[in-house]
Amino acid sequence: MTEIIRAVLDANVVASALVNPSGTPGRIVKRLLAESAFESVVSVATLAELRRRVAYPRLRAHILFTDGALARWIDHFAIVSSVVEDVPLAHAPVVRADPTDDLYLAVAVTGRAAYVVTGDHHLLALGAYQAIAVVPPRVFAKVLSA
Secondary structure, eight states, X not given: OOOOOEXXXXXXXXXXXXXXXXXXXXXXXXXXXXXXXXXXXXXXXHHHHHHHXXXXXXXXXXXXXXXXXXXXXXXXXXXXXXXEOOOOOTTOOSSTTOGGGHHHHHHHHHTTOSEEEOOOHHHHTTOEETTEEEEOHHHHHHHHHO
């Protein structure tokens, strides 16, 4: 029996999936929603960050859902994800250039995720945190296809 992959998708990856469902982030989220190809790990704070991101007017203009449909989509994303407590890292900040990025590492640690999937260059510069791989969407897509 294969163990299911647990991953934290950062808010920008999920927002990108909403803007361009046929892009790599979109294909990753589709694999989550349609196939349960992996287990998404989120927290109240990462869901709040997602809601903030998709509300930015510049980004919101490219998401083809009504406000109500978008809110329901995010609620569904939360339901299919494992929601963990927001517990700060013991040795913060890890991402010195942008300490707010530590949130995703903390969620990954708390949720026992194997991956943080991000396009954020501050997080990607880590490569890994503890035993958690920090990878861009294209690498995670390959992991899912393996």
